[in-house]
Amino acid sequence: MKKLGFLLLGIFAVTFAFAQEDEDGSTMNQPLDRAPAEYAWEQVDVGDFSDPVPYAPIRQADVMYYYTIWRTIDLREKVNHVLYFPTEVRGTWKSLAQTIFDAVDMNNLEKTEGVLPVYTDDMCLMPTPREDIASTLSVSYSIADIDLNTGEEIGTKDIYINFEPKQIVSYNIKEIWYFDKQTSTLKYQIMTLEPILEYVRPNTSTDVFDEDQNEDDEAVEGKPTKRRIGYIYYPELRPYLAKQEVFNAKNNAQRLSFDDLLTWKRDFSSLIYKEANWYDREIADYISNSRDQRIESERITNELRTMESDLWEF
Numbered sequence: 001m002k003k004l005g006f007l008l009l010g011i012f013a014v015t016f017a018f019a020q021e022d023e024d025g026s027t028m029n030q031p032l033d034r035a036p037a038e039y040a041w042e043q044v045d046v047g048d049f050s051d052p053v054p055y056a057p058i059r060q061a062d063v064m065y066y067y068t069i070w071r072t073i074d075l076r077e078k079v080n081h082v083l084y085f086p087t088e089v090r091g092t093w094k095s096l097a098q099t100i101f102d103a104v105d106m107n108n109l110e111k112t113e114g115v116l117p118v119y120t121d122d123m124c125l126m127p128t129p130r131e132d133i134a135s136t137l138s139v140s141y142s143i144a145d146i147d148l149n150t151g152e153e154i155g156t157k158d159i160y161i162n163f164e165p166k167q168i169v170s171y172n173i174k175e176i177w178y179f180d181k182q183t184s185t186l187k188y189q190i191m192t193l194e195p196i197l198e199y200v201r202p203n204t205s206t207d208v209f210d211e212d213q214n215e216d217d218e219a220v221e222g223k224p225t226k227r228r229i230g231y232i233y234y235p236e237l238r239p240y241l242a243k244q245e246v247f248n249a250k251n252n253a254q255r256l257s258f259d260d261l262l263t264w265k266r267d268f269s270s271l272i273y274k275e276a277n278w279y280d281r282e283i284a285d286y287i288s289n290s291r292d293q294r295i296e297s298e299r300i301t302n303e304l305r306t307m308e309s310d311l312w313e314f
Contacts, residue, residue, distance in 0.1 A: 036091040036092070037091075050242045050243050050257060051239070051242055052238040052239055052241070052242040052259050052263070053242075053259075053263075053264070055189065056183075056187075058178075058180060058182075058187075059182070062180050062181050062182040063178050063179070063180065063181075064179045064180075064181045065178060065179040065307070066176055066177065066178035066179070067176070067177045067178070067275070067276060067304065068174065068175075068176050068177075068275070068276040069174075069175060069177065069272050069274065069275050069276070069300065069304075070172060070173070070174050070175075070272065070273055070274035070275070070282075071172070071173050071175065071270035071271060071272050071273065072170055072171070072172050072173075072196075072270060072271050072273050073170060073171045073172075073173065073268055073269070073270045074169070074170050074269075074271070075168070075169055075170055075171075076169065076170075077269050079267075079268065079269045080268050080269055082246060082247060082249075082261070082267070083095065083096045083171075083258075083261075083268065084096070084097075084166075084168075085247075087165075087166040088166075092245060093245070093247060094244055095165055095166070095168075096168075096171075096241075096258055097165035097166065097168035097195065098165040099240060099241065099244045099258060100116070100165075100168075100195060100232070100237070100240075101165045102240075103115065103116035103237070103240040104116050104118060104133065106130070106133060106134050106137060109130050109131060109134060112130075115130075116232065116236060116237060116240060117232075117233070117236065118133050118229065118230035118231065118232060119192075119230060119231045119232070119233065120230060120231070121231060122174055122191075122192050122194070122231050124192060124231055124232075124233040128230050133229070133230065136227070136229055136230065137162060137163050137229070138160055138161060138162045138163060139160070139161050139163070139199065140158050140159065140160050140161075141158070141159050141161070141201070142156045142157070142158055143156065143157060143158075143159060144156060145157045161199075163197055163199060163227075167197045167198060167199055168195045168196065168197050169196060169197065169198040169226075170196045170198075171193055171194065171195055171196065172193070172194040172196060172273075173190050173191075173192065173193050173194070173234075173270070174190070174191045174192045175188055175189060175190045175191060176188065176189050176191060177304055179308075179311065184311075186304075186307075186308045186311075190234045190262065190263065191233075191234055192231045192232060192233060192234055193231075193232045193234050193237060194228060194229070194230070194231050194232070195229045195232075196226055196227070196228060196229070197226070197227050197229060198224050198225065198226050198227075199224070199225055199227070200223065200224050200225070201223070201225060238259050238263065241257060241258035241259040241262065241263075242257050242258075242259040242260075243257070244257055244258050245257055246258055246260075246261050271294065271297050272297040272300050272301060273293075273297070275300050283296050283297065
């Protein structure tokens with residue numbers, strides 16, 4: 001009987017010790033300090049040797065022609081799924097949005113060095129304060145506060161929701177196409193990238209709307225609402241993209257980074273929504289029909305192709 005009592009006492013003591021470690025966060029619920037179960041070999045950290053490939057030097061005197069256009073990359077298109085998935089970090093794989101979130105590092109608002117800046121304009125001249133970025137990446141609502149005993153409304157209370165990388169549904173990019181007479185080639189370069197997130201306003205029992213609501217806004221209950229995060233200067237983003245591997249459906253052993261995918265391979269589908277014009281207007285400002293907007297986008301694309309081919313006619 002005494003042996004049984006000592007045995008039960010020992011089991012209780014071990015259980016209590018593990019429970020104490022779990023509360024302190026010292027052992028339980030902590031990831032192991034080893035490589036994830038992803039490869040059968042020792043994986044070299046891609047960040048140790050990957051740097052963005054520099055652009056070829058270009059002189060202003062060699063630029064005979066250039067054109068500025070704005071595109072939107074819809075991540076709901078199947079060809080663009082490589083930029084959207086995985087929605088959660090899996091080993092070394094991250095989505096483009098998660099890579100940007102990690103580069104901005106909003107978990108440390110006091111950090112000012114070694115983080116990716118976000119700008120308020122597409123010229124990337126006015127940095128956005130980190131506190132404003134944090135408020136942009138969250139939303140607050142006022143909901144009715146109900147008395148649990150009587151069921152009566154006694155006021156309102158605020159709830160806060162932080163946005164996640166998987167809510168980024170599209171990107172707007174500004175790029176320049178120019179003809180270099182030194183190499184006799186038509187080149188392009190992405191200048192800015194603007195993430196666009198989408199969220200649905202939850203159902204509430206009060207008429208107090210969130211901060212996005214106004215007379216012309218459609219941020220109503222149950223309907224998706226888009227929000228602009230800000231502009232990112234693409235050359236400043238490239239070092240982070242070069243260090244993040246992308247899932248290669250054709251060959252996983254062939255290293256491919258987001259910088260390779262976006263900068264050099266241009267393996268994505270996009271739609272032109274604006275071209276440089278003296279009115280500074282988008283296609284949607286003078287064409288309301290979505291079908292005709294796509295036709296106008298194709299017309300601008302064909303103009304670029306025609307211009308390049310015409311340069312080689314004699």
